[in-house]
Amino acid sequence: MPVDAEKEITRLWRALHGAQDEIGKTYYRWRQVALELAGPGAKPLEVGLRAAEVFGKEIGKGFLPRLNWLKGEDAFLMNLGRSLADIWGTEGGIAVAEKGAHPGEVLIRCTRDPWPSWAKEYGVPMEEVALCRERMFQAVLEDVSVFFRIPLKIELVKAIPRGQGETVLRLYKTA
Amino acid sequence: MARLLYEWDYSQYPGAKSYPHLFKPIQIGNLSVPNRIKYAATEDNFNTHDGFITDADVAYMRERAKGVVGGLCFMQGVYMDPGRQGQGYVGQAACWDDQFIPGLKRIADAIHAERAVAGFQLMDCGRVGAVEVDYCHGPSAVPQRLRIFKPVQEMSKADIQDVVQQHVAAARRGVAAGFDMMEISGIVGYLISNFISSYTNRRTDEYGGDIRGRMRMVVEIIQGVKQACGPDIPVGIRLCSEELLDDVRGNTPEESMQTYQIAEEAGADYISCTLGWQESIYPVISRDIPMGNWIHLAKRAKQHVKIPIQMAYRLFKPGLPNETIGAGELDIWEMCRSMIADPLMPKKVLEGRENEIRHCVACNLCLARLFRDAPMTCYINPVCAHESNPEFTDPPPAQDKKRIMIVGAGPAGLECAYMAARRGHEVHVYDQRSGIGGTLNEARNAPYGDDELWTCIEYQQAMCAKTGVQFHLGTAVTEQLLQDELPDTVVLATGPVYPQLTAKGGDHKKVVYLLDVMNGKTPVGGNVVVYGNRKPGIGCALHLAKQGKKVTLVGREKSAGFDVNPSFKWRYLIYMRQAGINAYNGCDIEEVTDEGVIVRSYDGYRWPVACDTVIVSEREANASLKQAALSEGIELFVIGDALVPRNLSSAVHDGYRIGMRI
Ligand SMILES: Cc1cc2nc3c(=O)[nH]c(=O)nc-3n(C[C@H](O)[C@H](O)[C@H](O)COP(=O)(O)OP(=O)(O)OC[C@H]3O[C@@H](n4cnc5c(N)ncnc54)[C@H](O)[C@@H]3O)c2cc1C
Ligand SMILES: Cc1cc2nc3c(=O)[nH]c(=O)nc-3n(C[C@H](O)[C@H](O)[C@H](O)COP(=O)(O)O)c2cc1C
Ligand code: SF4
Numbered sequence: 001m002p003v004d005a006e007k008e009i010t011r012l013w014r015a016l017h018g019a020q021d022e023i024g025k026t027y028y029r030w031r032q033v034a035l036e037l038a039g040p041g042a043k044p045l046e047v048g049l050r051a052a053e054v055f056g057k058e059i060g061k062g063f064l065p066r067l068n069w070l071k072g073e074d075a076f077l078m079n080l081g082r083s084l085a086d087i088w089g090t091e092g093g094i095a096v097a098e099k100g101a102h103p104g105e106v107l108i109r110c111t112r113d114p115w116p117s118w119a120k121e122y123g124v125p126m127e128e129v130a131l132c133r134e135r136m137f138q139a140v141l142e143d144v145s146v147f148f149r150i151p152l153k154i155e156l157v158k159a160i161p162r163g164q165g166e167t168v169l170r171l172y173k174t175a
Numbered sequence: 176m177a178r179l180l181y182e183w184d185y186s187q188y189p190g191a192k193s194y195p196h197l198f199k200p201i202q203i204g205n206l207s208v209p210n211r212i213k214y215a216a217t218e219d220n221f222n223t224h225d226g227f228i229t230d231a232d233v234a235y236m237r238e239r240a241k242g243v244v245g246g247l248c249f250m251q252g253v254y255m256d257p258g259r260q261g262q263g264y265v266g267q268a269a270c271w272d273d274q275f276i277p278g279l280k281r282i283a284d285a286i287h288a289e290r291a292v293a294g295f296q297l298m299d300c301g302r303v304g305a306v307e308v309d310y311c312h313g314p315s316a317v318p319q320r321l322r323i324f325k326p327v328q329e330m331s332k333a334d335i336q337d338v339v340q341q342h343v344a345a346a347r348r349g350v351a352a353g354f355d356m357m358e359i360s361g362i363v364g365y366l367i368s369n370f371i372s373s374y375t376n377r378r379t380d381e382y383g384g385d386i387r388g389r390m391r392m393v394v395e396i397i398q399g400v401k402q403a404c405g406p407d408i409p410v411g412i413r414l415c416s417e418e419l420l421d422d423v424r425g426n427t428p429e430e431s432m433q434t435y436q437i438a439e440e441a442g443a444d445y446i447s448c449t450l451g452w453q454e455s456i457y458p459v460i461s462r463d464i465p466m467g468n469w470i471h472l473a474k475r476a477k478q479h480v481k482i483p484i485q486m487a488y489r490l491f492k493p494g495l496p497n498e499t500i501g502a503g504e505l506d507i508w509e510m511c512r513s514m515i516a517d518p519l520m521p522k523k524v525l526e527g528r529e530n531e532i533r534h535c536v537a538c539n540l541c542l543a544r545l546f547r548d549a550p551m552t553c554y555i556n557p558v559c560a561h562e563s564n565p566e567f568t569d570p571p572p573a574q575d576k577k578r579i580m581i582v583g584a585g586p587a588g589l590e591c592a593y594m595a596a597r598r599g600h601e602v603h604v605y606d607q608r609s610g611i612g613g614t615l616n617e618a619r620n621a622p623y624g625d626d627e628l629w630t631c632i633e634y635q636q637a638m639c640a641k642t643g644v645q646f647h648l649g650t651a652v653t654e655q656l657l658q659d660e661l662p663d664t665v666v667l668a669t670g671p672v673y674p675q676l677t678a679k680g681g682d683h684k685k686v687v688y689l690l691d692v693m694n695g696k697t698p699v700g701g702n703v704v705v706y707g708n709r710k711p712g713i714g715c716a717l718h719l720a721k722q723g724k725k726v727t728l729v730g731r732e733k734s735a736g737f738d739v740n741p742s743f744k745w746r747y748l749i750y751m752r753q754a755g756i757n758a759y760n761g762c763d764i765e766e767v768t769d770e771g772v773i774v775r776s777y778d779g780y781r782w783p784v785a786c787d788t789v790i791v792s793e794r795e796a797n798a799s800l801k802q803a804a805l806s807e808g809i810e811l812f813v814i815g816d817a818l819v820p821r822n823l824s825s826a827v828h829d830g831y832r833i834g835m836r837i
Contacts, residue, residue: 001766003773064318064319064320068423147318147320
C-alpha cells in the first residue's frame, strides 16, 4: 500500500501536539496535589518556584555531558543558550538563542509559549508563569557554572505572560 | 645490591631470543625484577561485598602470576577507608583494618607460589567511589557529569590527613601480608587524579591552586607510604600522562609531565603511565583505537623522569613493547585485558607458543560488568571467573571416548572441537566452506578494528592442530552424510539462517543478503537500506558508509546496537552519526518497492525510504539437520548462532562448555 504522506504526517503531528499538551497539564495537576498536601498556609508562588528549582537542577545535570569547552567561551555560551531555548521547543514553543549586545552575552528569545494557556486553564497567575521560567533557568545554571568554572547569570527581560509579546532572557557571564 | 626474589633463567626459551628486551632484568627501587612483564592491577568484583578476599580471586590471581613468568603481578586496588567512600566496586578488596590481612596474604602467597613479584595497589576511587554509600569524596564538590556516580563532598583538611594516613596504614598491611611492591593508583578519575586535575580540584588552600599545590596530598602519600614500606619495597604510582579532559578544562599535558617530576622528587621508584578518565569523551582502549596508539606517551614520560616507566593501553602483542623497551622508550610492558583474555599470554610468548594465545578483542565487556555491579567475565575467555573450578580450568578426560561430528567450522564449532579432542574424543569438523572461521570471514571486514575478531580463529586453529582435530572442509553435511557416518555425537554449529524478508516485495531483485555483501560477492548500489540494527547490521552499514554509500539502518530493536555492551556501543553510535547513517529503530520493513522500501514504526507510522539495495542482516536460529540427527538416535548438541543468533562471545562460550560436557 503506497504511503499517504498527508495522512501519516497529520497523525504524527496530532500525536506530538497531544503529548506536548500533556506536559503542561501534568505539571499543573501535580501543582494542585502539592498545594493540597502543603495545606492552607502554603503560598502557591513559593511552591511553584521550588518546583522550578528542582526541575532546573535536574535539567542542568543533563546538560553536563552535552556541553563542552572545546571551542572556547563564546561557543560555549551560545550552545548553552541554544540548549535552554530547546526546552521550549520540546514543549511546543518557539525559541532561539542569539548573540547579545555585549561580549559574553546571549539572549534567549521565545516568540511562542504554550505555558500561559495551560496556566489559564488551571487558574494560575501569569506572574507565576514568568517567574518560574526564570527560576528554572537559574537553577539549570547552578551546576553548569560550577562544573565549567564560569560564573553565569540569567535574568528575565521581557515575558509573554506579562503581555509583552515575547519572552526574553539575558544569559551572561559575571565578573 | 638489589634484592632478587626468585632466580629465572630465560636463555633456553625461544621467546627470549625473539623478544630479548622483554626478558632482561631491571632494577626498580632496591628490587631486581627478572623481566619486563607486569600484570596490571585489575578490579574484578570477585570479593565479598564487605571487602574480604574470596577463593575465586585467589585462583584468578594465581593464574595471572603463572603468566608473568617471574615478572610483576599486581592485585586489584584496595579501598582503605571504613566509611567506604573510596570503594568504587561492590566486590572490591578492602584494607582498612588488620582483619583483611589474612585474605590479602593468600593472594601474595599465590603469586609467590608461581615465583613472581607480588604487587599491592592502593586505590581510593574518589569521585567514582561510594558505590555502597550516599556520597563520595573529593578535593572540591564538582558536580558529576555521569549520573551513575554519587554526589561529591568536599574534603576538609582533616579528611585529607585521614586519607594520607589510610594510605600509609594500608601500605603497612600490604607489607604485612607479604607483598613485595607497592603502587598508588592515580588512574582514570580516582581520588589521586581528582586532586591533581584542575577540572576537579578548585581548592584555594595549600592542597589546591597550582600544580604543586594540587600534588601536595599525593606527595604526602608517596612519602608516608615510602616510609611505611622501608627501603626494600619499591613504591610506584600510576599517573595520567594525558587526562583527555580539555572539554572540561582539565590539566594540560605539560602539567601532567610536571606531576611525573614531582612524584619522582617525592621518592616514587617508578611511574605507570596512564591516560584518560572514565569521564573523558575520547575513547582510549576500545577496539577502534589501533594497538600501540598511545606508546609515544611512554617515550615522552621517559624524557621527563629518570625512574622506570611502565605502560599498558592496547599493547596486545609483544613486538611493539619489545621494540620500545629496546629503544629505551619504555621499561616495563604492562598488560591488563590481554591477560584477562589469556592469563598465560606472556608465558606463551616466552615459550614460543604465540599462536596459542587467546587475544583480547578490546570489547570492554569486562569493564561494563564492573559498572553494573556484576563479577567480571571475559567475552572471549570462557574460563575467566571460573579459575577456582577445575572442571573449567582442566576438564577431566572423557569416560566414554566418542566419535564426534561437528558441523560448522565457525568459532562455536572450533572451540567445541579442540575442547572435546583435548578430553580424548575423536573429533571431525565439517564445513561447506573451503576454509575455517565461519561468519567471522565476513565479520572481520567491518571497520573500526573488527579484523581483530579473527585472532580468535587463529587461536582455535592452533588448538585444533595441537589436539588432533580432523577437518573436512568444502564438505556440506547432508542427512545422507549423517546417516553414512553415523557418529556417536553431532554438534550443530551451523550458524544462523538469514530468512527471506516476509515483507511484501521481499523477493524483489534489490534484496540481497549480508554475508554476500560483506565478502564482496554481491555488488550494492549507492543508496542502501540495511535491515537489522544489531551489530552485524551496524558493521555492514559502517563498512558501506566508508565506501561513500548513503546508508539507512532499519531494525526491530528499540536501539541500534542493542547487542553490543554499553562500554563499546557508544563508539558505534558516534561512528554512525559521523557517517550520516540514519537509524530507524523499533521499525520494520513493510514493503519493498521499485523505489525503495516502506518503513513501519512499532506504533504504526509509515514512510518511504528511497534505496537501490536492501541488505538483510536479521538472523534466525538454524534448525537444519536437527531432526535428521534425532531420528537416527544420535546424541545432539546445538551451539552458537545456530541455537540463538548472538555473537562471537556466545559462540565461544557455548563451544567450550559443550566441549567440556560431551
Ligand atoms: C558483518 C558482521 C559483523 C559482526 N560483528 C561482530 C562483532 O563485532 N562482535 C561479535 O561478537 N560478533 C559479531 N558478528 C557475529 C559473529 O560473527 C557470529 O555471532 C559468530 O560468527 C557465530 O559463530 P558460529 O560458530 O555460531 O556460526 P558461524 O560463524 O556462522 O559458522 C557457521 C559455519 O557453519 C557452516 N555450515 C552451515 N551449515 C553447514 C552444513 N550443512 N555443512 C557444513 N557446514 C555448514 C557455515 O559454512 C559456517 O562456516 C558479526 C557478524 C557479521 C556478519
Ligand atoms: C576490568 C578492569 C579492571 C581494572 N582495574 C584496575 C584497578 O583496580 N587499578 C588500576 O590501577 N587500574 C585498573 N584497570 C586499568 C588497567 O590496569 C589498565 O591500565 C588498562 O586496562 C589499560 O591496559 P590494557 O589495554 O592492557 O587493558 C582496570 C582495567 C580493566 C579493564
Ligand atoms: S571482556 Fe573483552 S575487553 Fe575484556 S578482556 Fe575479555 S575480550 Fe578483552
